[in-house]
Amino acid sequence: MAGKVETEIAERLLTIETGDLAKQAAGSALVRYGETVILATATVAPEPKEGQSFFPFMVDYRERTYAAGKIPGGFFKREGRPRENEVVTSRLVDRPLRPLFDKNFLNEIQVMITVLSSDQENDADVPSVIGASCAVSLSGIPFAGPIGAVKVGRVGEKFIINPTFAQLEESSLNLVVAGTRNTVTMMEGWGKEVPEEVLQEAVKLAHKVIIEAIDLQEKLIKQFGKPKIEFPGKEEHPINEELKKEFYRLLPYAQKKAIPANLELTIRIIEFCQGKVEEALRISDKLEREKRISEIVSETIDNFSKDYPEQEKTIGDTIDQVQRNYLRRLVLEENKRIDGRKIDEVRPITCAVGVLPRTHGSGLFTRGQTQALVTTTLGTSQDMQIMDELEREYKKRFMLHYNFPPFSTGEVKPPRGPGRREIGHGVLAEMALSPVLPSEEEFPYTIRIVADILESNGSSSMASVCGGTLSLMDAGVPITTPVAGIAMGLVKEGEQAVLLTDIIGMEDFLGDMDFKVAGSKKGVTAVQLDIKTDEVTPEIMAKALEQSRKARLFILEKMQEKIEAPRKEISPLAPKILIIEIKPDKIREVIGPGGKIVNKIQNETGTKLDIGQDGVITITADTREAANAAKEMVEYFTADVEVGKIYKGKVTRIKDFGAFVEVLPGKEGLVHISQLDDRRVNKVSDVVKEGQEILVKCVEIDQEGRVNLSRKAALKEKEFPGGKQEKDIK
Numbered sequence: 001m002a003g004k005v006e007t008e009i010a011e012r013l014l015t016i017e018t019g020d021l022a023k024q025a026a027g028s029a030l031v032r033y034g035e036t037v038i039l040a041t042a043t044v045a046p047e048p049k050e051g052q053s054f055f056p057f058m059v060d061y062r063e064r065t066y067a068a069g070k071i072p073g074g075f076f077k078r079e080g081r082p083r084e085n086e087v088v089t090s091r092l093v094d095r096p097l098r099p100l101f102d103k104n105f106l107n108e109i110q111v112m113i114t115v116l117s118s119d120q121e122n123d124a125d126v127p128s129v130i131g132a133s134c135a136v137s138l139s140g141i142p143f144a145g146p147i148g149a150v151k152v153g154r155v156g157e158k159f160i161i162n163p164t165f166a167q168l169e170e171s172s173l174n175l176v177v178a179g180t181r182n183t184v185t186m187m188e189g190w191g192k193e194v195p196e197e198v199l200q201e202a203v204k205l206a207h208k209v210i211i212e213a214i215d216l217q218e219k220l221i222k223q224f225g226k227p228k229i230e231f232p233g234k235e236e237h238p239i240n241e242e243l244k245k246e247f248y249r250l251l252p253y254a255q256k257k258a259i260p261a262n263l264e265l266t267i268r269i270i271e272f273c274q275g276k277v278e279e280a281l282r283i284s285d286k287l288e289r290e291k292r293i294s295e296i297v298s299e300t301i302d303n304f305s306k307d308y309p310e311q312e313k314t315i316g317d318t319i320d321q322v323q324r325n326y327l328r329r330l331v332l333e334e335n336k337r338i339d340g341r342k343i344d345e346v347r348p349i350t351c352a353v354g355v356l357p358r359t360h361g362s363g364l365f366t367r368g369q370t371q372a373l374v375t376t377t378l379g380t381s382q383d384m385q386i387m388d389e390l391e392r393e394y395k396k397r398f399m400l401h402y403n404f405p406p407f408s409t410g411e412v413k414p415p416r417g418p419g420r421r422e423i424g425h426g427v428l429a430e431m432a433l434s435p436v437l438p439s440e441e442e443f444p445y446t447i448r449i450v451a452d453i454l455e456s457n458g459s460s461s462m463a464s465v466c467g468g469t470l471s472l473m474d475a476g477v478p479i480t481t482p483v484a485g486i487a488m489g490l491v492k493e494g495e496q497a498v499l500l501t502d503i504i505g506m507e508d509f510l511g512d513m514d515f516k517v518a519g520s521k522k523g524v525t526a527v528q529l530d531i532k533t534d535e536v537t538p539e540i541m542a543k544a545l546e547q548s549r550k551a552r553l554f555i556l557e558k559m560q561e562k563i564e565a566p567r568k569e570i571s572p573l574a575p576k577i578l579i580i581e582i583k584p585d586k587i588r589e590v591i592g593p594g595g596k597i598v599n600k601i602q603n604e605t606g607t608k609l610d611i612g613q614d615g616v617i618t619i620t621a622d623t624r625e626a627a628n629a630a631k632e633m634v635e636y637f638t639a640d641v642e643v644g645k646i647y648k649g650k651v652t653r654i655k656d657f658g659a660f661v662e663v664l665p666g667k668e669g670l671v672h673i674s675q676l677d678d679r680r681v682n683k684v685s686d687v688v689k690e691g692q693e694i695l696v697k698c699v700e701i702d703q704e705g706r707v708n709l710s711r712k713a714a715l716k717e718k719e720f721p722g723g724k725q726e727k728d729i730k
Helices: 084-100 125-139 165-170 196-224 241-250 263-281 286-304 312-334 420-436 460-474 505-510 538-562 584-591 593-605 624-638 711-717
Strands: 003-009 012-018 027-033 036-044 057-063 109-117 148-155 158-161 173-179 184-194 349-353 361-367 370-379 385-388 393-396 398-403 446-455 484-493 496-501 513-519 524-531 576-581 608-611 616-621 646-655 658-664 667-672 693-701 707-710
Touching: 003 196, 012 125, 012 196, 027 125, 036 125, 057 084, 084 109, 084 125, 084 173, 084 184, 084 420, 084 524, 109 125, 125 148, 125 173, 125 196, 148 165, 148 196, 158 196, 173 196, 184 196, 184 420, 196 524, 196 538, 241 263, 263 286, 263 312, 286 312, 312 484, 312 496, 312 505, 349 460, 349 538, 361 460, 370 460, 398 420, 398 460, 420 446, 420 460, 420 513, 420 524, 446 460, 460 484, 460 513, 460 538, 484 505, 484 538, 496 538, 513 538, 576 624, 584 593, 584 608, 584 624, 593 608, 593 624, 616 624, 658 693, 658 707, 667 693, 693 711, 707 711
Parallel strands: 057 109, 398 446, 667 707
Antiparallel strands: 003 012, 012 027, 027 036, 036 109, 148 158, 148 173, 173 184, 184 524, 349 361, 361 370, 370 446, 385 393, 484 496, 484 513, 513 524, 576 616, 608 616, 646 658, 646 693, 658 667, 693 707
16 A cells, blocks of 8 residues: 655655555655655564664665666676765764664664665755665554754845755755754764854754655654564563662663662662762772773672573663762763763863874864874875766865774774764764865865774763864965864753763763864854753753853863964975966977877976866975976966067978978977078078087068077077077076
């Protein structure tokens, strides 16, 4: 049985269909927006895997090249591993969905999104979030949705809902927002130093559109949604009210929605380990604290294994609740944090620049137990990354790559290529720094930043932003203003809400929000928000932005104590780039037959020339002297003969009436026999020979473009001091 619903959003029709395609999936939704079409499917394993202890959820977003009428490049001519944009969009869909699943449901869930049609105007990311939400809601999987999503742009003073690709080129904001009917739960995007107040307005506007998308889905879900899947953790079990009361006496800040099935065992576990856990949480060093918690888990398992075998998950969950309770009690009742900081206090910061001798720029940024070593490398236009996207192909001149090695958290893992998290964090940091980079016309370099995380205890992506700014300034990249980033957290119980500045890993894991904000003194350049509760009000959001701004200004001040502005000169190790412009009809003269001239210039000067069809020539060299030498040769080969100018030319042909002399490459003129010498010449060969170099002066260029030269006039103007001969004159 098939169904279809539709509504108009931003003057374009949003349509959701189900029942015709992918009918063997647990849930499927075909979403159309404009002529962009995506198919979202949700499938679920019949049983959880044996020993499964975490929520197994995966999202895969893939773009079919046929959607844009293209054939894949490469040898195999088919889609391969996910591209960066596909990974980023997979994460974008995953993040607002994940918190809404029942955590006791441990069956594997897979959401797959396939782009079937792309109209080159409407991005598929927002329809993908809506489609995934609808597919999961239709499937019967335990899920507290649906959710909606929208993109907000801003051109001038006007907000634009779901801007097209063309509108985004002019936009100062590109913000994807997702959420439930009650609140915004996820947002991600960049801004060109957007004021916090403007960001708040954008979020408020976005939530109104989100509700429209939710209303549309609910019409379909009400008619075609499957009954919710029953599972062991969901089974109703009799609750002893006395035990429940004792549980919440011991852990008043335990999760209210997750009352343990075996309360008697849970209470015994709490009584056994609570004091030990709280004592361990007072250890300030992350690794020592985690080591002690691991020991407590082992001790607890050993203590209860005889009477309660195979209860490792219950013990682990209970100890997590004890940690959560202690962290939240400290914050809410004592206004303290696990590491002893104040609620709005940033961890100690140290900065260094120029830490690596052979890089073009480097910065070391340390905030508490999070440390990022960030380098900047400058390249040429030939180093740009070719991006073959579904919508268009273009060259990318700025890249930021984020690496998170296992030693940064003291772990042992096999080294592999970048995972989804590393790609996502790199893109976020890249978005944060992009708005302050100079234009290609102002700074014609390709820029690659690499952020290597050496230590991590929360907010390593924002440390990458800070380190990136340091390394850019150290490299002499003329950024418009420094950028810093901070991660904000939240602990909320009922009406009480406390915002945390510069959260550590445990506060992220046990708290209610992870809100990363990057920007300059003027405004926000990138945000990423993930919320685990649907009780975050606009007032809390506004306060979080204001608190993050204060922290950002504090961090920027610390960074500028080390390096106030970009260095005046780029690194001597960086390539030297010189840009000159010639007339397009002169390009062939620079290239020469079979590339003869351009190769000659490159070989003789040790440079590389990139010649554009518009006549713009980019000269790349190791030294400024080599670049200038190449420039002089280009000017020589493209120069026009000028009347009144003296040239040293080569005799190419001899005739009875005179000699033809090449004065510039491919440009020759005639020296009439009467102009060869100031004395009478009977025979041309008596004065000059083929191949001989002589001085000549251009005396005329006639209406037909013929060049008339005079050796006699040139010799008259030149003096020969010190016994120099004509051949010695340059």
